[in-house]
Amino acid sequence: MDPTCFSESIYNLIPSDWKEPPQPPRYTSIYKEAIKNDMKKSKTSMKTMGPAKVEVPSPKDFLKKHSKEKALPPKKKFDWNEPRKPPVPLRTDHPVMGIQSGKNFINTNAADVIMGVAKKPKPICVDKRTGDKYDLETSGLLPKYIHKKDYGVTPEYICKRNEKLKKAQEEYDHYIQENLKKAAMKISDEERDAVLQGLKKNWEEMHKEFQSLSVFIDSLPKKIRKQKLEVGMKQLEHDIGIIEKHKIIYIANKK
DSSP: OOGGGGSOOGGGGSOTTOOOOOOOOOOOOTTHHHHHHHHHHHOOTTSSSOOSOOOOOOTTSOOOTTSSSOOOOOOOOOOTTSOOOOOOOOTTOOOOOOOOOOOOHHHHHHHHHHHSOOOOOOOEEEOSTTOOEEESTTTTOSOOGGGSTTTTOOOHHHHHHHHHHHHHHHHHHHHHHHHHHHHEEEOOHHHHHHHHHHHHHHHHHHHHHHHTSOSOOOSHHHHHHHHHHHHHHHHHHHHHHHHHHOSOOEEEOOO
């Protein structure tokens, strides 16, 4: 066989001018520089290693012997005339013995028990069947707070504050009434009742008209009429409430 027939290969069929296509550019964030700047701002040079420059100790301030020991108090001169403690008793000294009392402690104790007031038992509370007990007075079960003298009584400082507020309100009301009297005209009780009755009558007529509306509101004129009646009734209710709330009414003079 001709050896030249094996020189041909599939790779030889690829044209020699073919080049590998270039890779696309790597993605780079547009915020890269901003993030780097923020990281630099939050960092401090040698933050955990201490300051960059430290004052070097002077060679003259070296550690001396006994410099860290506690200093003793200054020595005092001994004075022989200072008072001293009583002397220790001698070995030959003996305590006074043989002194007896003629008091009969048995009879005395019996008389004290008979004539004394009986001791009241301490109140206790048992909350378990095993017999666990504790003081009843400190348990919070006794109504001790409601039996205090000042229980339910308004504190003095609140009474004083309420009096000041009441006095200030009265002065303010008096000031307002004086100004209204000067620049306004007061409505008498008869006129006030007449206005109130007239408003109520208008509200009843409007309410009757509202009740007579059709059930189905399917046209624009009906909706407008319904809204108009609702607004009018609401305004009348507001006016009636104001007149009923204030017994004295003034009308400002128009200039």
